[in-house]
Amino acid sequence: MAETMKLEIFRYHPEKDNEPTFQTYEVPFLEDWVILDAINYIKDEIDGTLSYRWSCQMGVCGSCGMMINGVPKLSCAVFLKDYYPDKIRVEPLTGFPVERDLIFQMDDFMTKLTEIQPYIIRNKDEEKPLDEGEYLQTPAELARFKPYSMCINCMLCYAACPVYALDSTFIGPAAIALGQRYNMDSRDHGRDARQELIASHEGIWECTFVGECSAVCPKDVDPAAAIQRAKVSSTIDWFKDVLIPWGKKK
Amino acid sequence: MAKSNEPIWWSLFSAGGMVAAMILPVLIIITGILVPFGLVDDDPLNFERIYTALSQSYLIKLILFIVITLPLFHWAHRFRFTLVDVGLKSVSTLISILCYGGAIAGTIIAAIIFLRI
Numbered sequence: 259m260a261e262t263m264k265l266e267i268f269r270y271h272p273e274k275d276n277e278p279t280f281q282t283y284e285v286p287f288l289e290d291w292v293i294l295d296a297i298n299y300i301k302d303e304i305d306g307t308l309s310y311r312w313s314c315q316m317g318v319c320g321s322c323g324m325m326i327n328g329v330p331k332l333s334c335a336v337f338l339k340d341y342y343p344d345k346i347r348v349e350p351l352t353g354f355p356v357e358r359d360l361i362f363q364m365d366d367f368m369t370k371l372t373e374i375q376p377y378i379i380r381n382k383d384e385e386k387p388l389d390e391g392e393y394l395q396t397p398a399e400l401a402r403f404k405p406y407s408m409c410i411n412c413m414l415c416y417a418a419c420p421v422y423a424l425d426s427t428f429i430g431p432a433a434i435a436l437g438q439r440y441n442m443d444s445r446d447h448g449r450d451a452r453q454e455l456i457a458s459h460e461g462i463w464e465c466t467f468v469g470e471c472s473a474v475c476p477k478d479v480d481p482a483a484a485i486q487r488a489k490v491s492s493t494i495d496w497f498k499d500v501l502i503p504w505g506k507k508k
Numbered sequence: 509m510a511k512s513n514e515p516i517w518w519s520l521f522s523a524g525g526m527v528a529a530m531i532l533p534v535l536i537i538i539t540g541i542l543v544p545f546g547l548v549d550d551d552p553l554n555f556e557r558i559y560t561a562l563s564q565s566y567l568i569k570l571i572l573f574i575v576i577t578l579p580l581f582h583w584a585h586r587f588r589f590t591l592v593d594v595g596l597k598s599v600s601t602l603i604s605i606l607c608y609g610g611a612i613a614g615t616i617i618a619a620i621i622f623l624r625i
């Protein structure tokens with residue numbers, strides 16, 4: 259028989275099972291297979307009851323995040339050969355309630371994402387008429403927020419964040435990075451609207467700059483840097499408020 | 509959502525981190541390695557010499573004051589979050605008071621000592 263590999267996969271069906279179990283599957287080992295290929299093989303050929311999320315298989319949809327040997331990764335972006343011949347342990351991303359098997363509940367993140375208002379907000383009276391054309395940006399203005407706009411909402415950064423694991427009221431890396439993405443956009447006027455949440459304790463101040471979010475991010479978004487920059491600008495705001503109270507913005 | 513007062517502690521923490529990272533290693537090399545191992549002659553850490561230098565210069569006092577006090581706030585902030593993260597969240601207010609209170613006390617003591625020299 260050709261070479262094989264073992265995958266030890268987290269199984270849990272909360273309505274039926276008292277507690278999670280691990281099930282081991284033997285799959286063919288192919289040089290060019292990613293872990294998601296092996297899981298798809300299990301689903302198609304061995305056990306159709308295994309549940310997990312995936313879509314694009316090319317690292318852009320952000321739906322296939324899993325703990326691979328305890329590290330949050332996109333399962334479509336890690337090769338079996340990097341683990342061969344050892345057994346690979348696959349679990350749902352940590353820090354979230356399990357829906358079923360490798361599927362976890364994303365509600366908390368979805369709520370936070372909407373709360374941060376990740377879209378361009380314009381002052382009503384500063385909107386120019388359509389026939390005057392688009393709002394132009396220089397390459398430098400684009401560069402200020404571009405890395406933050408690469409986020410695919412895969413939530414690996416939440417699974418890696420020890421602060422979020424301890425206290426899920428923390429807004430968390432990706433949501434703050436997305437807030438920054440719009441705050442730093444020259445076309446946006448929404449910073450004040452976002453600031454209430456970002457500058458709150460549950461916003462940036464819960465972060466202790468562990469930096470794991472940036473270490474695991476598959477898109478080099480560097481959410482840790484986004485949070486630190488937000489801390490600097492919020493601190494400047496704070497001192498402005500305290501030292502020049504009459505200078506308060508509307 | 510209440511606006512946080514964290515910026516004051518965080519800015520002291522960051523400034524302290526800067527001092528701890530950039531100035532303390534230099535001081536450790538000077539006071540912990542070069543002088544005790546006799547790698548510099550003419551006894552630069554002689555008490556009389558340091559004391560006279562300090563008493564004559566507000567600039568030296570100020571620099572030493574900053575080098576001593578800002579890292580205290582760095583410690584306070586780090587230690588506070590460490591304690592909260594190891595599971596003491598329920599007493600986090602007490603922890604904050606003890607940590608920052610300690611740093612403030614250290615700052616006051618340092619100020620008094622420097623003013624007396």
Ligand code: SF4
Binds near residue numbers: 410412435477480
């Ligand atoms: S910041 Fe990176 S790790 Fe976090 S959700 Fe976005 S792409 Fe994923």
Ligand code: FES
Binds near residue numbers: 316319332333335
């Ligand atoms: S399947 Fe889309 S990112 Fe992995």
